[in-house]
Amino acid sequence: MYLSEIFQPDFIKVGLEAEDKDEVFEELADQFCHGAKSNARDYILNALREREAKMSTGIRQGIAIPHGKTNAVSRVCGVLGVSKKGIDYDALDGKPVYLLFMILAPELEAEKHLWVLKRLAELLDNPQFYTELLAQRDAQSAYGIIKKYEDFLTALN
Numbered sequence: 001m002y003l004s005e006i007f008q009p010d011f012i013k014v015g016l017e018a019e020d021k022d023e024v025f026e027e028l029a030d031q032f033c034h035g036a037k038s039n040a041r042d043y044i045l046n047a048l049r050e051r052e053a054k055m056s057t058g059i060r061q062g063i064a065i066p067h068g069k070t071n072a073v074s075r076v077c078g079v080l081g082v083s084k085k086g087i088d089y090d091a092l093d094g095k096p097v098y099l100l101f102m103i104l105a106p107e108l109e110a111e112k113h114l115w116v117l118k119r120l121a122e123l124l125d126n127p128q129f130y131t132e133l134l135a136q137r138d139a140q141s142a143y144g145i146i147k148k149y150e151d152f153l154t155a156l157n
Contacts, residue, residue, distance in 0.1 A: 003119055004147045007080045010035035012139035016083040024087050028079045028102040043072035044104060058091025063124060067103040076112045078103040098134055123149050
């Protein structure tokens with residue numbers, strides 16, 4: 001499984017309108033439900049809020065990785081959200097976030113869920129990935145950046 005399989009253009013929203021964490025959870029859940037033609041919105045929101053109650057997933061400067069487990073999805077999936085103005089997220093560093101990688105997994109897919117988090121962390125170790133992704137103006141070009149950097153990472157391993 002590759003990140004480019006999870007964050008396909010239908011699951012990328014450039015130009016998030018949310019101003020705070022709860023609003024962005026709703027916006028990301030709506031994007032997922034629209035892309036997947038799913039009615040799992042409430043389950044997704046519950047999973048995200050439950051995980052977030054433990055500790056903020058705003059983990060790096062400008063980046064949040066909200067994630068949760070719910071059997072409302074049958075495989076690991078997600079949504080990438082890009083905010084140009086920044087979102088008040090209660091991040092660990094107290095600063096707004098601009099890139100949000102929402103990851104959802106069924107209860108029994110813990111290993112794949114962790115693999116996705118690890119792979120994403122590897123990409124985010126490259127500051128150029130963040131900069132280029134943030135500069136994109138639409139879902140297709142954002143997807144192209146994910147694919148480009150993931151292909152490069154795969155070639156290294």
